[in-house]
Amino acid sequence: MLNPRRIRNQSFSMAARGACAALVTLFFVFVLITNTSNKSISNDVVDQREQEEGQGESPGESSKNVVVDDGVSSLLERIKVLEDELSSLRTRMDDADDKDGNVGVDAVVAPLPTTKSFPSVRYRNEENRKRVLITGGAGFVGSHLVDKLMLDGHEVIALDNYFTGRKKNVEHWIGHPNFEMVHHDVVNPYFVEVDQIYHLASPASPPHYMYNPVKTIKTNTLGTINMLGLAKRVKATVLLASTSEVYGDPEVHPQPESYWGHVNTIGPRSCYDEGKRVAESLMIAYNKQENVKIRIARIFNTFGPRMHMNDGRVVSNFIIQALQDNPITIYGNGTQTRSFQYVTDLVDGLIKLMNSNYSAPVNIGNPEEHTIGQFATIIRDLVPGSKSEIINLESQQDDPQQRRPDIRRAAEQISWKPQILMKDGLLKTIEYFRAEIDRNKRGGKPVPEPVRHGGLESRR
Numbered sequence: 001m002l003n004p005r006r007i008r009n010q011s012f013s014m015a016a017r018g019a020c021a022a023l024v025t026l027f028f029v030f031v032l033i034t035n036t037s038n039k040s041i042s043n044d045v046v047d048q049r050e051q052e053e054g055q056g057e058s059p060g061e062s063s064k065n066v067v068v069d070d071g072v073s074s075l076l077e078r079i080k081v082l083e084d085e086l087s088s089l090r091t092r093m094d095d096a097d098d099k100d101g102n103v104g105v106d107a108v109v110a111p112l113p114t115t116k117s118f119p120s121v122r123y124r125n126e127e128n129r130k131r132v133l134i135t136g137g138a139g140f141v142g143s144h145l146v147d148k149l150m151l152d153g154h155e156v157i158a159l160d161n162y163f164t165g166r167k168k169n170v171e172h173w174i175g176h177p178n179f180e181m182v183h184h185d186v187v188n189p190y191f192v193e194v195d196q197i198y199h200l201a202s203p204a205s206p207p208h209y210m211y212n213p214v215k216t217i218k219t220n221t222l223g224t225i226n227m228l229g230l231a232k233r234v235k236a237t238v239l240l241a242s243t244s245e246v247y248g249d250p251e252v253h254p255q256p257e258s259y260w261g262h263v264n265t266i267g268p269r270s271c272y273d274e275g276k277r278v279a280e281s282l283m284i285a286y287n288k289q290e291n292v293k294i295r296i297a298r299i300f301n302t303f304g305p306r307m308h309m310n311d312g313r314v315v316s317n318f319i320i321q322a323l324q325d326n327p328i329t330i331y332g333n334g335t336q337t338r339s340f341q342y343v344t345d346l347v348d349g350l351i352k353l354m355n356s357n358y359s360a361p362v363n364i365g366n367p368e369e370h371t372i373g374q375f376a377t378i379i380r381d382l383v384p385g386s387k388s389e390i391i392n393l394e395s396q397q398d399d400p401q402q403r404r405p406d407i408r409r410a411a412e413q414i415s416w417k418p419q420i421l422m423k424d425g426l427l428k429t430i431e432y433f434r435a436e437i438d439r440n441k442r443g444g445k446p447v448p449e450p451v452r453h454g455g456l457e458s459r460r
């Protein structure tokens, strides 16, 4: 039976061989012509030099021979190099022929990409399909947002400078016609025609944002100005991923959006906290002055798969320590409180907020509050057989003592509240980290040590 691939390969090979033969012939004609004309040019140059220098016949004759010999020998060298290249090409083509006489074209040219299968996405027509830009789209939260919007049938552009994000987080969409990945730093302007901008680009964990505080401030200020400028130009709605850190070490508990916060402007966290506070001010200014449609999400601690292994956040640190039977380290006495939400709840909240008409800040977080000490025990108990002991280390500067969102505004304005039980989210996250640790071990890579929040010490 006729095999179309084989026919295609054979005809390609014949065409390639024909082209090679024609190239070789043309090459030799070219070499002959070049050689002759070079010789005559060389002779002319030598004759002229002889006349200028008034040299006798014998020395002139010898320098003429030297110049001509140099020209010929360099041409011969070039011919030799090209002949070698041709013969190596022929050998590679011959090697690619299989035993049945099939020509293995795939072996000599880059193979054509095989069809990649994607998760099936909802169909949307032009009218209700949105073009969405997600800055920080290769990060932890950004990549889950990419998933949700892609599955919902929108066109998504994920922009990232890969400071803390990874292509791996979105690689399952690369090649999909609705998806585009852009390597770009938001500190520089970026122009694209979009309907919505989710502005998430910013390092989010203390060791990452303290690593280069100046860059963190630039990302949150210049980056936000660039996204607001873009939104103004193309009339897009822009959502800022702000943070509960704008409340600093809060004196009001739980924290409603009306609380102005308690931030140390010169502390190690200020590059992030103040960066986000300025970003919120910019959002409001562009809204008031330029009529840009804005949304401000104040995100509380979030966890889930695709968190970094070594970004120093409580959940990832505790899970990795528990999975390896290492001591679970608590900074301070463990009475400071946190509330953690699962990442899919956050993504739902961001999308609801974006599609609302609400411009003031909205808290998105899970109000289920635990002390850090309780978290350590909960996580260790969820890792079967973990023998980790729980130890206390020196507390960290400006570590907030309590954190819990008041989410009444989210319920009223965007009909949102978290759906995932913390325990269920933790079990999924533990499975993710277990697989990551196994993958690291199989690849011979060490499992990263949990990072302490100690500011610039994370550089070392």
Ligand SMILES: NC(=O)c1ccc[n+]([C@@H]2O[C@H](COP(=O)([O-])OP(=O)(O)OC[C@H]3O[C@@H](n4cnc5c(N)ncnc54)[C@H](O)[C@@H]3O)[C@@H](O)[C@H]2O)c1
Residues within 6 Å of the ligand: 135, 136, 137, 138, 139, 140, 141, 142, 159, 160, 161, 162, 163, 164, 165, 166, 184, 185, 186, 187, 199, 200, 201, 202, 203, 204, 205, 208, 219, 223, 241, 242, 243, 244, 299, 300, 301, 302, 303
């Ligand atoms: N995860 C949380 O608990 C949490 C809490 C509050 C607020 N937030 C906010 O949510 C957003 C996403 O956080 P995350 O947890 O996914 O963090 P992440 O570090 O996983 O993601 C941030 C992404 O932004 C990218 N990025 C950083 N600087 C950039 C720049 N200058 N240009 C382009 N891309 C850049 C990073 O490479 C990364 O992909 C952040 O803005 C963060 O401040 C997160």
